[in-house]
Amino acid sequence: MIQGSIVALVTPMYASGAVDKDSLKKLVEFHIAQGTDALVAVGTTGESATLDENEHCDVIKSVVDYVAGRIPVIAGTGANSTTEAVSLTRKAKLAGADACLIVTPYYNKPTQEGLYLHHKAIAEAVDIPQILYNVPGRTACDMLPETVGRLSAIPNIVGVKEATGDLSRVKKIRDLVGQDFAIYTGDDATSREFCLLGGNGTITVTGNVAPRLVHEMIMAAMAGDEATALAIDTKLAGLHKNLFIQSNPIPVKWALAEMGLMGTGIRLPLTWLTEDCFDTVRDAMRQAEAIQ
Numbered sequence: 500m501i502q503g504s505i506v507a508l509v510t511p512m513y514a515s516g517a518v519d520k521d522s523l524k525k526l527v528e529f530h531i532a533q534g535t536d537a538l539v540a541v542g543t544t545g546e547s548a549t550l551d552e553n554e555h556c557d558v559i560k561s562v563v564d565y566v567a568g569r570i571p572v573i574a575g576t577g578a579n580s581t582t583e584a585v586s587l588t589r590k591a592k593l594a595g596a597d598a599c600l601i602v603t604p605y606y607n608k609p610t611q612e613g614l615y616l617h618h619k620a621i622a623e624a625v626d627i628p629q630i631l632y633n634v635p636g637r638t639a640c641d642m643l644p645e646t647v648g649r650l651s652a653i654p655n656i657v658g659v660k661e662a663t664g665d666l667s668r669v670k671k672i673r674d675l676v677g678q679d680f681a682i683y684t685g686d687d688a689t690s691r692e693f694c695l696l697g698g699n700g701t702i703t704v705t706g707n708v709a710p711r712l713v714h715e716m717i718m719a720a721m722a723g724d725e726a727t728a729l730a731i732d733t734k735l736a737g738l739h740k741n742l743f744i745q746s747n748p749i750p751v752k753w754a755l756a757e758m759g760l761m762g763t764g765i766r767l768p769l770t771w772l773t774e775d776c777f778d779t780v781r782d783a784m785r786q787a788e789a790i791q
Contacts, residue, residue: 500679501571503714504700504703504706504713505535505537505573505700506530506713507539507543509546509707509752510541511526512764512766516765516767518550522760523565524565531569531570534710538572540562540572544704545558549768559574559596563596571597574588574594576601577602581617581621588627602632602637603631604638604640606638611642627655629655630657630659631656631660634663634685644672647659648676651675651676659683661685663686664686666692669697683701683702687703688739690713691717691728693720705739715731716731716732734786738789741780744779744780746769749770750780
């Protein structure tokens with residue numbers, strides 16, 4: 500089971516919008532040095548919605564190559580078309596990904612039965628560990644714990660990223676899936692409580708900017724060390740809030756550029772962080788010891 504601090508990696512870009520492979524490699528090395536437990540390539544934070552299929556698959560392959568087996572790489576391969584999700588998942592397997600993160604179909608609002616059949620079809624088509632991803636704030640589609648429970652019976656569906664921020668779902672899901680199924684949070688602000696309640700880690704945006712602190716906080720929470728987890732999380736609270744002051748990944752890409760880890764590229768319809776937010780994000784970075 501992949502556990503701990505799993506960073507939802509940004510996709511660095513040049514000002515032109517082209518993918519910046521040099522900065523991507525630099526970020527991979529930064530995370531490995533800082534103790535990040537695993538990386539997600541081309542999830543929401545990686546601007547999956549603005550990369551074409553060739554770019555999407557190329558970024559996954561590049562991250563796998565740069566990591567070179569040192570930590571697990573999870574590939575974002577979800578789509579609102581089942582056939583497209585199957586295709587992306589097959590290509591991620593060929594690229595050498597350790598697992599795939601598959602978001603619930605967005606925009607078309609399937610029923611719970613539709614969600615079950617969608618994920619079942621992908622799991623049966625591609626023999627790679629698959630993690631369900633529930634983020635109704637982005638997709639307008641909420642995968643209920645009962646549907647997660649049904650899907651957990653499929654052998655290569657191995658976990659869920661539950662990004663509602665609803666802490667009551669940890670126990671609800673755990674009771675339905677058993678101990679061998681991973682339950683990750685996708686909500687940084689509640690990640691400490693989530694892991695204290697028995698979650699297996701976080702798929703984090705904050706970890707892009709303060710990877711060592713997020714790793715240490717999550718490890719403490721998973722070990723039941725509430726005091727240590729709280730002390731560290733207090734330093735991270737500003738990032739948990741202000742990396743979402745505008746739509747993700749706008750603030751986190753600005754923060755990484757401020758740290759000198761990448762340039763200032765982002766793709767429309769996303770735009771660069773507006774100047775009135777600079778000090779707010781910068782203050783949160785200082786609080787988390789990401790900058791002086």
